[in-house]
Amino acid sequence: MPDRSAGRRSRTTLAALAAVTFLGTTVLTGCDSGPEGTTKGAAAEGGRRPAAAPVWDRSPESVAAVGDSITRGFDACSVLADCPEVSWSTGTDSTVRSLAVRLLGASGAAVHSWNHAETGARIAQLPEQMALAAKEHPDLVTVMIGANDACRDSVRVMTPVADFRASFEASMRQLRSTAPKAQVYVSSVPDLKRLWSTGRSNQLGKQIWKLGICKSMLGDADDMGASAVARRAAVQDRVVAYNGALSEVCAKDPRCRYDGGAVFDYRFTGKQLSHWDWFHPGRDGQARLAEIAYRNVTAARPPA
Template sequence: MQDRSARRRPRIATAVLAAVAVLGSAVLSGCDSDGDGTAEGAAAGKRKPPAAGPVWDRSPKSLAAVGDSITRGFDACSVLTDCPEVSWATGTDNMVRSLAVRLLGEPGAAARSWNHARTGARIAELPEQMALAAKEKPELVTVMIGANDACRDTVRYMTPVADFRSSFETAMRQLRAGAPKAQVYVSSVPDLMRLWETGRDKELVKRIWSLGVCRSMLSDPDDMGAEAAARRASVQKRVVAYNEVLRDVCAKDTRCRHDGGAVFAYPFTGAQLSQWDWFHPGRDGQARLAEIAYRNVTAEQPPA
């Protein structure tokens, strides 16, 4: 004869399983809701608040500069000589009032800014400069480079756009490896065609340019023939392409801000250029660059 307790076991097990199923359903419903047990509550419970991105610091406390002769103040104080004290980025000159002075004050600019730019540098050198800048652990790094990549003896020697992009991407990786939270302000390459348009009708300027200043754009400034026009157009097109690369690569880094083409668009005149080469910015030109940089670095929103 079968034991009564044995006959009750299947019914007990079935009841337990049913209770577990009901309880599990209630638990799962509770996890998927916000407490009101409704479908709307469940949907709301699944939504997560968006992650806040990094906020641009409009008042960084230290600054490192990388780039070329413009950032070194070349030919701004005397012929064929660097003059870093008038650099738009890190200089201490009272007339220029560099970005560092405007952000940090004069004592701060002297103590907490570093200039790793080099006269004659092209984009291929930027990764090395960025690595040096990263060692300073700056809160802001300024970048101005590209003019020397377009200013070559002939257009055939201009840096290819793909190489320009690769070097800039590598430079950004170098910075991030050593200073992952540093902000980056990237200046556009100046408009070299405007330089030619500004100085081509001045005999003294043309004699200076004939010594070898930016031959790809400025050689034979009086030549208005088709070949010379095509050469200048090639340089201009390359500068525009470089600026597109700088903007694009910067846009992929959440702590990078491009100037929106402000330096390229600035209407430089002879008053802003070096009296020795009519190519590099003089003191007044350096001051204009500092103004542009300060306006963009301290703006609430990046340039359009």
Template structure:
């Protein structure tokens, strides 16, 4: 969901440079260091239920693919990835990422990998999947699609057929290298919900004017017919993308879709980055980790 850095570099002009970010676990050399965190109490299904479904609720390694959400972009400082707070593989003790919840802090440091790329769209997922497959992970998390809808105009959004073709190619790429890896697919977030929440903040709206997700966020206070139709078109496309994610995942016996849980989560201002009022904050990342952990350890997949 990251947009042009040139536009956002003007954030200091609207007074957000003074905002305090989350504390980072970065050592200064670009390598994340794990902060202490206890693993979550096990809520795994019984062995019989797990065997019957063919789903292992306790994978021993995690690889993440996706976009800027999974990279923790704008969660710790402006215009920067912060992978240590990633919902999927981060080490931050307050987020308690999926990897930490599943593996514990020490194992997560050695047995999780983040191949997500800020700004990535679905067409770039096959390359990420190929990298993930090389790790031979027991679980791969996928969160991709927001950038396909977040474009400078509705006309530039990724066609649904192309989105499907790229996701199918991604699954084939993974299966070529890791045929038995489990896959957890998160739904695309509700961009219209983010608009309705963020537009209540005057600073946030000024930041959006610099070029963030213009297909949805342009002219945030415009409630005229054209603006409403534009936002509805983006919303419809996101819904269509989520249907693709569900359908393609359902055809793979080792894949579990979140049932629309991320799309349905009602983000508040506390869960949005104070630098762009769009990406998840550290608190938002923690909520994403909770959703993923709950669905991965459930006896049955989400409805």
């Protein structure tokens, strides 16, 4: 009769050899791992894919700007006029060293940056600006908007927070429809109350304010009565709410980075303000904004 026990021993031996061979192959393959422990051999044979590269690129090669008068350099060079060459985002002025210059160099910034911001713009106009920026197919879009939504003729007509949020969401959708991989750096709205407190010490600046700049905050600049104090507090609260909306909407997009309130928290002094209106950033203020942006754009992690 055939020796069945011998056959069973043979099959057991073959199974053991196969297991050893499999383990050996696995160990050898594991020694050839790529970043984040990814197995190159497994990826090549249809196994696990390599770990995805980080979504945020800290070295973008082109920059488009959207926003309002701050990004246009309003009142930084002459009274009641734009001066985009000193813009914190895309300017070419060597004393400011804009975000674009810091990222791309002076020659690169001159060719690969675009400024679609508009003086006086409110958030309702941002979707249109985003559409223009998207056509450039930039690596990075900078956003600074909201001051004019709070700076109105009266507190009563400030942009409602819900409308502000909806317009920013629409702006992000507009960008994503054309430039789905563009990164977005969102600046917080500056602390308008601090700008009032700093600028009201300058008599010339207060005369310019009377022309109609940010009446809700700057009107009757020396009035410290209960009504004026309450009015300024309402503007301040609205700015804080706007910044909350910017942060929350941005957080939903993996290619969007909010500044963590860095611009709102920055303690502007008279040195950083326009010597024409003592409210908008001058050259020095634009340079400080560029520093903040560059630090946050190139950071390994987004601001807390």
